[in-house]
Amino acid sequence: MVQQITKGIKISVISRFEGTLINKQKECYTFSYTITIENQSKNTVQLLTRYWKIKDALKHTEIVKGEGVIGVKPVLSPGEKHTYSSGCLLTSPIGSMEGYYTFINLDAKTRFRVRIPSFKLHAAFALN
Secondary structure, eight states: OEEEEETTEEEEEEEEEEEEEEETTEEEEEEEEEEEEEEOSSSOEEEEEEEEEEEETTSOEEEEEEESBTTBOOEEOTTOEEEEEEEEEESSSEEEEEEEEEEEETTTTEEEEEEEEEEEEEOGGGGO
8 A cells, every 4th residue: 555645635545456358459457446535634625636647567658637536526524535446457567657636625715736646556477
């Protein structure tokens, strides 16, 4: 598990290799990740957007941007958590992800970024 706290928002990430599949006649490696967002600040916040940089061992980088996470823009009061799971495909059995969320402090009406710590994606067989 990797963790990072930015401006009172704690991000915890667990990733897992799920297997391989054929996509567009290419072998792909599937990974899942579970993220817990915990509001350790004294303000109510809302997650607005996400930005991901996904890299594989073959030097391929994919940028993913969008609203919310898994179709929601969670509002977190102080002490609340939001957990979700998602996944990605890589063209190699090793890679990494990192990025940030854009939040709004609903009390002060200010936007801020929360760093998503870099985390590894790897199939166990690729590390031997």
